[in-house]
Amino acid sequence: MEHTNKSEILRQGAIIFVFLAVLTGLEFFVAVAIGAVALLAVIALVKVALVMYYYMHIYKLNAQDEQLDRHSFEYKLNTRRLGLWLFLLSDSFVFGGLFVSRFNLLGLTRPDLNQVLGLAVTSVLLLSSFFMNRAESSMAHGDRRGFIIGIVATLILGIGFLAGVLGVEWPNAIKAGVTPSASAAGAIFFMMTGMHAFHVLTGVIFLSIVLRNGSRGIYSPEKHWGVEAAAIYWHFVDVVWIFFYPALYLIGKLI
Amino acid sequence: MKKFLTSALVRGLLWQAIGWLLGALFVTGIRFLMGLNPFDQFFFTEPAWVFGALVGAISFVAGTGAMTDWFKWAKGEETPEHREDPPGWEKYLNVSLDHKVIGIQYTVTALILMCVGGLFAMIFRTELAHSGLQFLTLQEYNTFMSLHGIVMIVGILVGVAGVMNYLVPMMIGADDMSFPRLNAFSFWVVPPAAVLLLSTLALGGFDTGWTGYPPLSVRAPVGMQMFFMGVAVAGWSSILGGLNLIATVLRMRTKGMTAFRMPIFIWAAIATSIITLTATQLIGLAFQLVMFQRLLGMGFFDPAKGGNPILFQHLFWFYSHPAVYVFVLPGLGLISELMPVFVRKPLFGYRFVAMSSLGIALVGFLVWAHHMFTSGMNEYLRVPFMYSTLLVAVPTGVKFFSWIATLWKGKIEAPTPMLFVVGGIVVFLLGGLSGPPNATVATDLHLHDTYWIVGHFHDTMFGGYIFPFFAAIYYWFPKATGKRMNETLGKIHFWLMTPAFLTLTLLMMRVGLLGMRRRVADYDPALGFDNYHLIMTIAGYLIAIAIAIFLYNLYISLRHGETATGNVWNSRSPEWQVPSPMPVHNYDVPFEVVGEPYDYGLPGSAYVRFADGSQSTKH
Ligand code: HEM
Numbered sequence A: 001m002e003h004t005n006k007s008e009i010l011r012q013g014a015i016i017f018v019f020l021a022v023l024t025g026l027e028f029f030v031a032v033a034i035g036a037v038a039l040l041a042v043i044a045l046v047k048v049a050l051v052m053y054y055y056m057h058i059y060k061l062n063a064q065d066e067q068l069d070r071h072s073f074e075y076k077l078n079t080r081r082l083g084l085w086l087f088l089l090s091d092s093f094v095f096g097g098l099f100v101s102r103f104n105l106l107g108l109t110r111p112d113l114n115q116v117l118g119l120a121v122t123s124v125l126l127l128s129s130f131f132m133n134r135a136e137s138s139m140a141h142g143d144r145r146g147f148i149i150g151i152v153a154t155l156i157l158g159i160g161f162l163a164g165v166l167g168v169e170w171p172n173a174i175k176a177g178v179t180p181s182a183s184a185a186g187a188i189f190f191m192m193t194g195m196h197a198f199h200v201l202t203g204v205i206f207l208s209i210v211l212r213n214g215s216r217g218i219y220s221p222e223k224h225w226g227v228e229a230a231a232i233y234w235h236f237v238d239v240v241w242i243f244f245y246p247a248l249y250l251i252g253k254l255i
Numbered sequence B: 001m002k003k004f005l006t007s008a009l010v011r012g013l014l015w016q017a018i019g020w021l022l023g024a025l026f027v028t029g030i031r032f033l034m035g036l037n038p039f040d041q042f043f044f045t046e047p048a049w050v051f052g053a054l055v056g057a058i059s060f061v062a063g064t065g066a067m068t069d070w071f072k073w074a075k076g077e078e079t080p081e082h083r084e085d086p087p088g089w090e091k092y093l094n095v096s097l098d099h100k101v102i103g104i105q106y107t108v109t110a111l112i113l114m115c116v117g118g119l120f121a122m123i124f125r126t127e128l129a130h131s132g133l134q135f136l137t138l139q140e141y142n143t144f145m146s147l148h149g150i151v152m153i154v155g156i157l158v159g160v161a162g163v164m165n166y167l168v169p170m171m172i173g174a175d176d177m178s179f180p181r182l183n184a185f186s187f188w189v190v191p192p193a194a195v196l197l198l199s200t201l202a203l204g205g206f207d208t209g210w211t212g213y214p215p216l217s218v219r220a221p222v223g224m225q226m227f228f229m230g231v232a233v234a235g236w237s238s239i240l241g242g243l244n245l246i247a248t249v250l251r252m253r254t255k256g257m258t259a260f261r262m263p264i265f266i267w268a269a270i271a272t273s274i275i276t277l278t279a280t281q282l283i284g285l286a287f288q289l290v291m292f293q294r295l296l297g298m299g300f301f302d303p304a305k306g307g308n309p310i311l312f313q314h315l316f317w318f319y320s321h322p323a324v325y326v327f328v329l330p331g332l333g334l335i336s337e338l339m340p341v342f343v344r345k346p347l348f349g350y351r352f353v354a355m356s357s358l359g360i361a362l363v364g365f366l367v368w369a370h371h372m373f374t375s376g377m378n379e380y381l382r383v384p385f386m387y388s389t390l391l392v393a394v395p396t397g398v399k400f401f402s403w404i405a406t407l408w409k410g411k412i413e414a415p416t417p418m419l420f421v422v423g424g425i426v427v428f429l430l431g432g433l434s435g436p437p438n439a440t441v442a443t444d445l446h447l448h449d450t451y452w453i454v455g456h457f458h459d460t461m462f463g464g465y466i467f468p469f470f471a472a473i474y475y476w477f478p479k480a481t482g483k484r485m486n487e488t489l490g491k492i493h494f495w496l497m498t499p500a501f502l503t504l505t506l507l508m509m510r511v512g513l514l515g516m517r518r519r520v521a522d523y524d525p526a527l528g529f530d531n532y533h534l535i536m537t538i539a540g541y542l543i544a545i546a547i548a549i550f551l552y553n554l555y556i557s558l559r560h561g562e563t564a565t566g567n568v569w570n571s572r573s574p575e576w577q578v579p580s581p582m583p584v585h586n587y588d589v590p591f592e593v594v595g596e597p598y599d600y601g602l603p604g605s606a607y608v609r610f611a612d613g614s615q616s617t618k619h
């Protein structure tokens, strides 16, 4: 790929980020001002579509590569992509199950949670996706410095998200009486945030490995599947939160 | 002996024990420091057992070395693409990346699990031979009954994985699966899962049946947790195996093998894998939620806390109904695969049969609540689920039409594999016909939780998978070993097992209709079916004898079987065009698909052409 392309790609990543940020703000506003569940669902779906297309590059699954040699790196790379996406499909059934369980148990009510904190951790995760995208695009264009900066920023924000959820949100909720064992609402809140945090944690570990290998120069613009996989996984975790955030914080009347 | 003791299997078991102990001690230590009671009825406390079990299962897999290459990749090291296996039997006890070895590992594990599960059945079947309690306590009865169910289900899942692993890459002309290491990993999580399931016996058992419904499962002894954990671990085998299989079929087919020129079994394998890849997560989730409810008092299913026990049943059946198609789709695929070979006629309606597999799998996702008609779920859900369930009969009927039309005016030969094919169809027909009455709300209100249901699903499972599984073993045994299985013993196996089995299940349905509840250790002699129960127990023993004959046949054929390296069944399928046993990387000479797979009886038609010019023109 040409070097001129790089700034183009980075700019695209930034524009998408702005869109996502605006939509998140809009989401919050819609929830507070109108409370229209259908509109929230539409916004979430638009956000997910943007992330899947521009950050996760789902269209790459459609590579027309039948004529390639089966043992070539390129062909195998496309197979690995397929494998990862199948895994995410499988994983999304866990989150889908939790999501449906939440509505089964609570209907259109929600536990009383700290709204500022919810919006804050959501923004942190969104910002981390932006840096993740930068890191990957930089590596694809051979910019190792940009890659390292991007990954480190993603890692810091990811850990920040974990600290926010596990270190602040959980104790807060418990103080407010939303504990795992007090009610089904507490149980499902801790289960959803816990399952998601577990995935963020595995993502952080994955990113640390990629950072270590990347700073030792193992990846090249042509061969950096590890980076790409970590990025897709990271964005997936963000996609999950795009659904979980409104489900836990925005939808329904307070219990 | 030394080779055995240093094998991956033994290493893994050792690591599992160590990991389990350390994990349990860790939690016990923490509890001690926190001032909680560190010990309990079964020595360790429940959280200690659970955490230990998790650490133990991971230690097993790490201890076998199935993850070593991944650790190396994480460190940035390269690993060789292939690994050479040692010759002889050791490769089956060690981590191999070869799909054929893994297929056989799965198959043998499945047979072992089925024998264990069968043994449990013999124990409680003996208890049932007469009304009154003979030699089991109620808790023992429940535990054996529950373990029988889950061990058989895991056994069938593993058997399905075995057949698919062995056959799929060979049939599509690939040298292996897409992700060989993931394939090995998927197999090596099964043994620790089996250990977990069996450990329930030592931890108070569990009395819920394989469905594990709360609130009963919230109150059961610690063994319950081991059951949940075992199923969750085995579930990963299913999920990752399905992932690998879909990727393999989509990416590794040989030249010319378009979608509608794939062997029909491949369609079935794909349909099955779609289910295992996705739905399995929900049984894992359902079980996890109960585990957390037990450990932390989280009230998902506790009405006192605003929870909902029906939710568990929805999550559970969202997997467990489609799971029944995981069992039968590969089995029905095997029937469609083998029948044309023994009838020497094309498979009737290939495209419809292919589509019916996908149709069953997809409609199968929409029917789960037919297991919950009496559960107290919202009543308006009953009728839609009744109709969606009855809808499954349509694609299933397509398969029956195809089989009958394929048999019609064929030159039928009936060696042992074909006997099991036909036997499977007959038994599955009984299972299928007993399904719609369960799906119809009005009748199911009476049939639910009776022995009728037990008869129904034994017919579907045996007809749908066990018979075809035997057919597959008799059929591909020469491919795997270069030897043939003994025909006479095979025929005795079939003619002993089939009538005994039909007697057993038809009587199950009969006593069910007369009022016999399922999952009970005792029944009222006044109901007047003591004699039926005695006959069922005798039939059960006859089946066990037939299986023993089969195992003996495996052993003796392996040692002294008649050599068979050629195309034993005159098949057109590519794997039979090369000598048996299969070379390590499958096809030394690659092939191309040039015709239809099942054009038996059409002179001059060819399915595959090898690069060196040889063709399969069997007809
Ligand atoms: C025409 C096709 C079928 C229909 C309409 C059907 C319908 C049903 C229904 C409605 C039930 C619930 C009955 C109750 O508990 O009251 C049931 C139970 C069951 N079926 Fe089927 N079935 C069909 C085929 C199959 C197949 C192919 C299998 C598996 C290989 C299968 C395995 C089972 C099992 C295991 C149960 C009992 C589950 C339990 O409660 O433990 N069925 N069937």
Ligand SMILES: [Cu+2]
Residues within 6 Å of the ligand: B320, B321, B324, B368, B370, B371
């Ligand atoms: Cu069902």
